[in-house]
Amino acid sequence: MSDPTAALRATRLGRAFRGHSALSDCDLELPAGRVTALVGPNGAGKSTLLQLAAGLLRPTTGRIQVFGHAPGSREARARTAFLAQEKPLHPRFTVADTLRLGRELNRGWDQALAERLVRAAGISLTARVGSLSGGNRTRVALALALGKRAELLLLDEPLADLDPVARHDVTALLMAEAAERGVTILMSSHVLSELEDVCDHVLLLKDGAVRLAGDAQELRAAHTRITGRAHPLEPDGLPHDFDRSTVVHAVTAGRQVTALVRGGSATAAAAGEEDRWISETPTLEDLLLAHLRAPRADRTEAAA
Numbered sequence: 099m100s101d102p103t104a105a106l107r108a109t110r111l112g113r114a115f116r117g118h119s120a121l122s123d124c125d126l127e128l129p130a131g132r133v134t135a136l137v138g139p140n141g142a143g144k145s146t147l148l149q150l151a152a153g154l155l156r157p158t159t160g161r162i163q164v165f166g167h168a169p170g171s172r173e174a175r176a177r178t179a180f181l182a183q184e185k186p187l188h189p190r191f192t193v194a195d196t197l198r199l200g201r202e203l204n205r206g207w208d209q210a211l212a213e214r215l216v217r218a219a220g221i222s223l224t225a226r227v228g229s230l231s232g233g234n235r236t237r238v239a240l241a242l243a244l245g246k247r248a249e250l251l252l253l254d255e256p257l258a259d260l261d262p263v264a265r266h267d268v269t270a271l272l273m274a275e276a277a278e279r280g281v282t283i284l285m286s287s288h289v290l291s292e293l294e295d296v297c298d299h300v301l302l303l304k305d306g307a308v309r310l311a312g313d314a315q316e317l318r319a320a321h322t323r324i325t326g327r328a329h330p331l332e333p334d335g336l337p338h339d340f341d342r343s344t345v346v347h348a349v350t351a352g353r354q355v356t357a358l359v360r361g362g363s364a365t366a367a368a369a370g371e372e373d374r375w376i377s378e379t380p381t382l383e384d385l386l387l388a389h390l391r392a393p394r395a396d397r398t399e400a401a402a
Contacts, residue, residue, distance in 0.1 A: 106127070215244060309389060319379065
């Protein structure tokens with residue numbers, strides 16, 4: 099059923115570049131007020147999706163809406179802030195110039211917030227953007243995005259240039275924005291381990307299509323990670339009579355096999371009474387890695 103409060107909705111969305119399909123027949127709904135992890139291998143279409151949502155690209159097929167409006171429209175632009183992976187800032191502007199540009203272009207601009215974010219990182223307002231380190235340019239770009247006070251933040255690899263302390267600080271800031279102001283965040287990242295305590299919703303793209311989507315905790319609860327003795331006569335290490343239609347991905351290391359399976363209530367029984375299997379709820383990183391490594395699927399898997 100369609101969610102009327104969705105911050106971002108796409109129907110049969112597709113985008114091609116010179117005959118190559120970056121996205122194809124994508125159906126998705128991004129719930130408002132949630133922090134969504136956008137994950138996938140390189141070339142999966144993550145940046146393309148973010149640029150479509152920001153109104154920087156137009157769909158080749160299908161449609162996409164932001165709070166019920168077309169991306170790039172006046173209504174959508176006022177409610178959306180986009181931080182590109184390249185963090186495009188004018189290198190000859192000072193930090194103060196950059197924030198002044200944000201104030202002039204955005205009616206709901208929060209100058210105090212933007213300056214506070216910059217000063218918290220020890221960045222001088224008189225420094226030229228081109229003289230800053232990559233991490234500090236990212237901080238200024240984030241201040242520009244957050245100062246807009248948008249309802250939807252589209253962040254393409256926002257943590258990539260930050261050191262561990264800065265990553266922690268920026269992550270805490272984003273979580274506070276979501277918790278205190280109900281901001282919807284769609285954030286792409288390759289660092290899966292950092293998403294566990296940040297994101298409560300998941301959107302996984304693979305081969306230009308949505309392969310996994312839903313509430314992070316519900317998706318974890320719908321899967322089981324099993325570990326046990328590998329069966330030497332089976333290529334995947336699992337017992338002969340194991341229901342392989344439930345297996346997302348399995349890997350054998352020496353005499354041990356580890357697999358992520360859907361459901362898993364009958365897993366131990368299927369393995370045989372003489373075997374001892376360990377069953378546990380997967381971490382978000384376990385879940386995402388297994389689906390990223392899985393063979394191409396014919397359908398989207400979503401949380402119930």
